[in-house]
Amino acid sequence: MMKPIVRVPCSVWRADSASATMTAGTRAIPEETAIAFTFNTASYAVMMATPQDLEDFAVGFALTEGIVPSLEAIDTVEVVEEEAGIELRVWLKAKDAAEFLGRRRKLAGPTGCGLCGVESLIEAMRPPPAVSQGRVFTPDEIMTAVSSLAAHQELNRETRAVHAAGFWEPARGLVAIREDVGRHNALDKLAGARARDGGGGGGAHGVIVLTSRVAIEMVQKSAMIGAPVVVAVSAPTALAVRMAEACGLTLAAVARKDGFEVFTHPHRIAGASKSDVA
Template identity: 90%
Template sequence: MIKPAVRVPCSIWRSDSASQTMTAGKRAIPEETAIAFTFNTASYAVMMATPQDLEDFAVGFALTEGIVASSDAIDTVEIVEEDTGIELRVWLKAKDAAEFLGRRRKIAGPTGCGLCGVESLNEAMRPPPAVGQGQVLTPDEIMTAVASLAAHQELNRETRAVHAAGFWEPARGLIAVREDVGRHNALDKLAGACVRGGGNAAHGIVVLTSRVSIEMIQKSAMIGAPLVVAVSAPTALAVRMAEACGMTLAAIARKDGFEVFTHPHRIAGASKSDVA
């Protein structure tokens, strides 16, 4: 299997108060590979992604894109390495395959990898399902969840070039972390890891190292996450989508705090009047 990171030669320039130097060195950088998804031989999408945790990726992608309603619909996943990339062959059970292929025949043209399998503005703006009540967590718990992520970002520590998505529960701490060059891919992998490991996104926090766009809210809602915390800022559309589906969205999480954009009732001490 293709390695998730490679070391490449580079020239390193450094400057300090005494001198300027150029030396030969090496740098670990993340691999980026074409990953093709097929469902019962029907091509669906091609994503550029980091080639690790691929079974999690297949299961999570199928869930967050609404291809299946439950991981129980998936029979097997085959990982097939080819000269030009990797194919994830997802085999759905007979009833689910028939439903998927029936929907697939209605798609007019080829898919793109910006919004996979999406052929219209209505599909791109699809409202996600409403999330459940979840738990009320303290600001300290949210800060603990954010702080716990860095120590488990092994690939980013090596390359400084990938995103991470993690799931944290008050009783168990950080349950899973997945990394990828694509922020959507990292979240899909996390969704797959949680489902395959028996986790329940309704019981904790999805933590993201990236900015929060509409797709990140849609994908989080598809796995029932009531609380999403990100270290970067959300887009305006992501805030509106989180508001609509009942999700608490906190972002710009730093060592000294965070900002809450929607549904603050899940954070102890916050109120609606605190949200701009």
């Protein structure tokens, strides 16, 4: 299987160099390859992604895209490396396979596409199921969740070019983290890791932490995971805020060392109030 990181030669120029000339160097960069998803031999989507944690990717994608209702619907996952990329062959159990094949779609998506399998504008804009009430987190807990990611971003530490999605709980800290060149892919991998580890239904007691901006599909996928609180280091889009409001998700973003901003449903963060939210 191809490695997730490749070291390539490059020419390096630094402004503080005494000679101010180009020197030979190398740089670790993330691998990116085509990942094809098939369900019981039916093609579904092609994504560009980092070739790591692929079983998690297959399971998480199936869950967050609503292809299957739960992990129990999946029989097996095969990772098959081919000349042009990697095929993730997901085999569904008989009942779920029949339901999937009845609504089969075939499409190809760009890097990190988060709307695969969507055929209409109405379907793209449909809010996910409402999230559960969950618990209340203190601002200090939110800050701890955000700061916990950096030390575990192994791919990004080497490449400075990938996104991360993590799941943090007050009692256990950072429970899981996944990285990928695509922000949606990282979140799908996190969903798969949680489901395969038996934590698929425990989202209400933790926080999803993202190193990326928050677009609509990130809200939709987080809600499908079942986490009522999402915190991101970058800002959300206006559509993401409207979607979070519609499905009852608490969205905090622009998280920095000195604080964060809450955009929707502030009642899950102690000290925040509706009057504080624009």
